[in-house]
Amino acid sequence: xxxxxxxxxxxxxxxxxxxxxxxxxxxxxxxxxxxxxxxxxxxxxxxxxxxxxxxxxxxxxxxxxxxxxxxxxxxxxxxxxxxxxxxxxxxxxxxxxxxxxxxxxxxxxxxxxxxxxxxxxxxxxxxxxxxxxxxxxxxxxxxxxxxxxxxxxxxxxxxxxxxxxxxxxxxxxxxxxxxxxxxxxxxxxxxxxxxxxxxxxxxxxxxxxxxxxxxxxxxxxxxxxxxxxxxxxxxxxxxxxxxxxxxxxxxxxxxxxxxxxxxxxxxxxxxxxxxxxxxxxxxxxxxxx
Amino acid sequence: xxxxxxxxxxxxxxxxxxxxxxxxxxxxxxxxxxxxxxxxxxxxxxxxxxxxxxxxxxxxxxxxxxxxxxxxxxxxxxxxxxxxxxxxxxxxxxxxxxxxxxxxxxxxxxxxxxxxxxxxxxxxxxxxxxxxxxxxxxxxxxxxxxxxxxxxxxxxxxxxxxxxxxxxxxxxxxxxxxxxxxxxxxxxxxxxxxxxxxxxxxxxxxxxxxxxxxxxxxxxxxxxxxxxxxxxxxxxxxxxxxxxxxxxxxxxxxxxxxxxxxxxxxxxxxxxxxxxxxxxxxxxxxxxxxxxxxxxxxxxxxxxxxxxxxxxxxxxxxxxxxxxxxxxxxxxxxxx
Numbered sequence: 001x002x003x004x005x006x007x008x009x010x011x012x013x014x015x016x017x018x019x020x021x022x023x024x025x026x027x028x029x030x031x032x033x034x035x036x037x038x039x040x041x042x043x044x045x046x047x048x049x050x051x052x053x054x055x056x057x058x059x060x061x062x063x064x065x066x067x068x069x070x071x072x073x074x075x076x077x078x079x080x081x082x083x084x085x086x087x088x089x090x091x092x093x094x095x096x097x098x099x100x101x102x103x104x105x106x107x108x109x110x111x112x113x114x115x116x117x118x119x120x121x122x123x124x125x126x127x128x129x130x131x132x133x134x135x136x137x138x139x140x141x142x143x144x145x146x147x148x149x150x151x152x153x154x155x156x157x158x159x160x161x162x163x164x165x166x167x168x169x170x171x172x173x174x175x176x177x178x179x180x181x182x183x184x185x186x187x188x189x190x191x192x193x194x195x196x197x198x199x200x201x202x203x204x205x206x207x208x209x210x211x212x213x214x215x216x217x218x219x220x221x222x223x224x225x226x227x228x229x230x231x232x233x234x235x236x237x238x239x240x241x242x243x244x245x246x247x248x249x250x251x252x253x254x255x256x257x258x259x260x261x262x263x264x265x266x267x268x269x270x271x272x273x274x275x276x277x278x279x280x281x282x283x284x285x286x287x288x289x
Numbered sequence: 290x291x292x293x294x295x296x297x298x299x300x301x302x303x304x305x306x307x308x309x310x311x312x313x314x315x316x317x318x319x320x321x322x323x324x325x326x327x328x329x330x331x332x333x334x335x336x337x338x339x340x341x342x343x344x345x346x347x348x349x350x351x352x353x354x355x356x357x358x359x360x361x362x363x364x365x366x367x368x369x370x371x372x373x374x375x376x377x378x379x380x381x382x383x384x385x386x387x388x389x390x391x392x393x394x395x396x397x398x399x400x401x402x403x404x405x406x407x408x409x410x411x412x413x414x415x416x417x418x419x420x421x422x423x424x425x426x427x428x429x430x431x432x433x434x435x436x437x438x439x440x441x442x443x444x445x446x447x448x449x450x451x452x453x454x455x456x457x458x459x460x461x462x463x464x465x466x467x468x469x470x471x472x473x474x475x476x477x478x479x480x481x482x483x484x485x486x487x488x489x490x491x492x493x494x495x496x497x498x499x500x501x502x503x504x505x506x507x508x509x510x511x512x513x514x515x516x517x518x519x520x521x522x523x524x525x526x527x528x529x530x531x532x533x534x535x536x537x538x539x540x541x542x543x544x545x546x547x548x549x550x551x552x553x554x555x556x557x558x559x560x561x562x563x564x565x566x567x568x569x570x571x572x573x574x575x576x577x578x579x580x581x582x583x584x585x586x587x588x589x590x591x592x593x594x595x596x597x598x599x600x601x602x603x604x605x606x607x608x609x610x611x612x613x614x615x616x617x618x619x620x621x622x623x624x625x
Binding site: 146148150152155163164165166167169170171187189190191192193194195199202204206208238239242244247249251 | 345346347377378379381382383401403404406407409410411588603604605606608609610611612614615618619
């Protein structure tokens, strides 16, 4: 096992960026180092209180820092399109939390090992991180012709970025279900529910399969569940695979770790936990070189 | 005194689509839209019950390509405006553009009553395309009049031409409708409309309350065909509003004939208030859940009423049809 830690920078000190910071602080191979934004903010102040470097020079500040090796971009798609080439030129490895998709989609338990050398990883969407692993597991044993997911999240945990661009969520998730999940065709639906107390993130995964072998499907889903739980402990089955003809229905729930964001924000927690999982694997590789 | 003009939005081919499990054929669409076009409705809405691109496992697949249905309606509509419904999170701007190419010129962008901001991008895109746009708040029994006004203003600022309140659960009593419509009419600079469900037998009464409080757009369907116990019955509304002295532009006998001769023969069941739809209205559950609930109840050996009560308790919103399976599964586990 590799020793030591890799220094990490985070661009975007909002909810996602701050929760990432808390998760990096708990990591074995990652060292929180630099938080940057474009204006002074609560998030930057919080990072300073913890003793980390901060700057309002955004992407440039991390790009110019020789010690930072892994950078999380927690801004938005349009900003990442500008940030990506700057970070690439500076030789940083980037984990893109936005739907910009400059680099390939990555879902840790599905395709991280297969991606090879990549310097920009895209985290798809929260709904994608929650559902692609299950679709992929079913696809491996039953051949998924069509996958359809319904992600319901509490209104409180849908940030202004998601709200202003809800089409981006459905379209990016659909593409992820096809390219990483392995479905021939896919659809994604997102529902915001304002109920109080806030509802947990819940995802329904429907698939139409060619080989509806119930036993094989149940085993594959159970196995995948254990793999996801390694990086998202609050990931649980609500309804185990129901096989009805060639239709399979699975419902899962994601309870967040509550690092910075409330536990009902399982949607934000799963994408952040997945991103940390990617960064840790990268750090291990860097440290063993 | 001049009669007040009330625009009638017919949604037989959209909300009515739920009641026939999204099985309308191009021929049926042509017959219904063609008939409605001649009797004076202002807008003919034609889409999957859950809006464009609603054809899914979760909401039920359409038997025929939805864009072909929109195109079929377009071929026969000469007088009315042709509309669609779009639920952000289900349909996208890309779907909207395709519907426009096939003839839709009106779009109603529908969100849960507290989530209006997710519709801003779709409203702006539709306005840019030159469409007539309505911001449509669903499940309005779940929010106060003041909250609804705040949300309606988001639609108005985004460029909507009118705002519609939908009592998606058929839960409101006439006084509740009056309160909500009044606050919107006073607080907005654009017209206000109302969409009723008949789960408590109040669709006509609530439509009356809406216009008396100042609404100028009212949704209706032939024979009341729609989700749950259905909507406001068009031909009845035509008669009632005529008696009350409102100008709907409707030809009363014409609406009766379209309902009786064209729509009734293709209905799967009479649109009456059975126990389950009554429970929707009583418990405040989204009307489109009805047929999905019957199917889940049969599959898991449960009483539909128990599923609906639990969905109400969980405060599920429009579009969460998947939670019917979740509730049915959990209830069946408890039973065993």
